[in-house]
Amino acid sequence: MQPIEIKPGVYWVGGIDWDLRYFHGYVTPHGSTYNSYLIIDDKITLVDTVKHYLADEMLSRIKTIVDPKKIDYMVVNHVEMDHSGSVPRVMEAAPNAKIVTTPKGKKGLEMHYKKEWDYILVQTGEELKIGSRTLKFVQTPMVHWPDNMVTYIPEDKLLLSNDAFGQHIAGTERFVDQLGWDIVREAAASYYANIVFPYGDQVKKALDVVETLPLEMIGPSHGLIWRSHIPELLKEYRKWSGNEPDRKALIVYDTMWGSTREMALALQEGIEKSGVPVVMKFLQTNHISEVVPHLLTAKLVLVGSPTLNNGMLPTVAAFLTYIKGLRPKKRTGFAFGSYGWGGQGAREVASVLEGMGWEMPEETVNLQYIPEREDLDNLKQIGSKLAGAIE
Ligand SMILES: Cc1cc2nc3c(=O)[nH]c(=O)nc-3n(C[C@H](O)[C@H](O)[C@H](O)COP(=O)(O)O)c2cc1C
Ligand SMILES: [Fe+2]
Ligand SMILES: [Fe+2]
Numbered sequence: 001m002q003p004i005e006i007k008p009g010v011y012w013v014g015g016i017d018w019d020l021r022y023f024h025g026y027v028t029p030h031g032s033t034y035n036s037y038l039i040i041d042d043k044i045t046l047v048d049t050v051k052h053y054l055a056d057e058m059l060s061r062i063k064t065i066v067d068p069k070k071i072d073y074m075v076v077n078h079v080e081m082d083h084s085g086s087v088p089r090v091m092e093a094a095p096n097a098k099i100v101t102t103p104k105g106k107k108g109l110e111m112h113y114k115k116e117w118d119y120i121l122v123q124t125g126e127e128l129k130i131g132s133r134t135l136k137f138v139q140t141p142m143v144h145w146p147d148n149m150v151t152y153i154p155e156d157k158l159l160l161s162n163d164a165f166g167q168h169i170a171g172t173e174r175f176v177d178q179l180g181w182d183i184v185r186e187a188a189a190s191y192y193a194n195i196v197f198p199y200g201d202q203v204k205k206a207l208d209v210v211e212t213l214p215l216e217m218i219g220p221s222h223g224l225i226w227r228s229h230i231p232e233l234l235k236e237y238r239k240w241s242g243n244e245p246d247r248k249a250l251i252v253y254d255t256m257w258g259s260t261r262e263m264a265l266a267l268q269e270g271i272e273k274s275g276v277p278v279v280m281k282f283l284q285t286n287h288i289s290e291v292v293p294h295l296l297t298a299k300l301v302l303v304g305s306p307t308l309n310n311g312m313l314p315t316v317a318a319f320l321t322y323i324k325g326l327r328p329k330k331r332t333g334f335a336f337g338s339y340g341w342g343g344q345g346a347r348e349v350a351s352v353l354e355g356m357g358w359e360m361p362e363e364t365v366n367l368q369y370i371p372e373r374e375d376l377d378n379l380k381q382i383g384s385k386l387a388g389a390i391e
Pocket of ligand 2: 078080144145163
C-alpha cells in the first residue's frame with residue numbers, strides 16, 4: 001500500500017473503505033476513506049487514524065516511509081471510532097508516542113479504549129513545535145462531537161480539518177481536482193446535510209477562525225483533499241450553516257394505494273407553474289439520507305402521508321424523526337395525505353413540521369380515499385400559493 005505525498009514531508013497514509021455502504025444511518029453508495037496524515041519532521045507525527053479494520057492498510061503505508069516505532073506524536077482530532085479506531089494499534093507499534101488531543105479527547109479515548117497512554121493536552125490557540133513545522137490547534141466543539149478539533153500547519157498552509165469538509169467517496173483519486181468540483185461538492189453537501197446540519201452555529205464559529213488562516217490545502221478525514229476550490233467550499237459551508245436555502249421545493253411522500261402520490265403530483269404541478277423547481281422524493285425508493293441533501297437547499301418542504309392504523313406511515317415517521325434531529329430552520333412547510341376514516345396521518349405530519357418552528361401558511365389537506373378532479377385542482381392552487389409564499 002502506497003502513501004501519497006501531499007506536501008513535501010506530509011503524506012496521506014489513510015485507508016480506503018471500498019465496501020462501506022452504511023455509515024450510522026447514512027447510505028454511502030460510493031464508500032468512503034479515513035484519512036490519516038504522516039508528517040516527517042524532527043518529531044514524527046501522525047494525525048488521526050482509520051477504522052480498526054483498516055489499521056494494517058494504514059500501517060503498511062506508514063512503513064514504506066518510516067518505522068512506526070519512530071512516531072513521536074499521535075494527534076487525535078476526534079474520538080469517533082472511524083478516526084480513533086486504530087489508535088491502539090499505533091500506540092502498540094509506537095510505544096514512545098504521546099497522544100496530542102484536547103482534555104475532552106483524552107476523556108473520550110479513555111472511555112473507548114481503557115488504556116493508559118501518555119498525553120499532551122492542547123486547547124485552542126496552543127502550538128506544538130515539531131521541528132521545522134508548528135502544529136496549531138483549534139477546537140471546534142460540536143462539529144460534530146464535543147471533542148472535535150482541527151490541526152493547522154502554518155508553514156505548509158495546510159489545515160487538517162477532520163470531519164469538517166469531508167465527503168464519503170472511495171477512489172484512487174486523492175484530490176478534489178482529480179475527480180471534479182461538481183461531484184465532490186455534491187458529496188460534501190450530502191455529508192454536511194447528514195452529519196453536520198444540526199451544528200450550524202458551531203460551524204459558523206469554526207468558519208470565523210478558518211477564514212482567517214492562509215490556506216493552500218485542506219485535508220479532511222474523509223474523501224478527497226482540497227487543494228483547489230477552497231473559496232467555493234468555504235462559501236458553501238457559510239451558506240449551509242446559515243440556513244439559507246434556495247428558492248426550491250422538496251416534496252417527500254409515501255403512499256399505499258397511490259392517492260397521496262396523486263396529491264403530491266398536483267402540488268408539484270402548481271409549484272412548477274409558478275417557476276419554482278421541485279424535487280420529488282418517494283420514500284419507498286429513496287433512503288432518508290438521500291433526501292436530506294435537498295432539505296439543505298429547499299426553502300419549501302411538503303410532506304405527505306396517508307393514514308395507517310391511526311397514524312402516519314412509518315417511512316414518513318422515520319424521515320420526520322431524522323429531520324427533527326437535523327434541526328433545519330427558516331423553512332416553509334406543508335402537510336398533506338389521503339385517509340379512509342380517521343385521518344391522523346397528515347395531521348401528525350403537520351404537527352411535527354409546526355413543532356420545528358416552520359412557517360405553515362396553508363392549512364393541511366387531508367382527502368378521503370381517492371382525490372376528485374376538483375381536489376387536485378385545489379392542490380395545484382395551493383402549490384402556486386406556497387411557491388408565492390417563498391418569493
Ligand atoms: C393497512 C391499512 C390501515 C389503514 N388504517 C387507517 C386508519 O387507521 N385510519 C384511516 O383514516 N385510514 C386508514 N387506512 C385507509 C387509508 O388511509 C386510505 O386507503 C388512503 O386513501 C390511502 O392513501 P394512499 O393511496 O395514499 O395510500 C388504512 C389503510 C390500510 C391499507
Ligand atoms: Fe465524526
Ligand atoms: Fe468521521
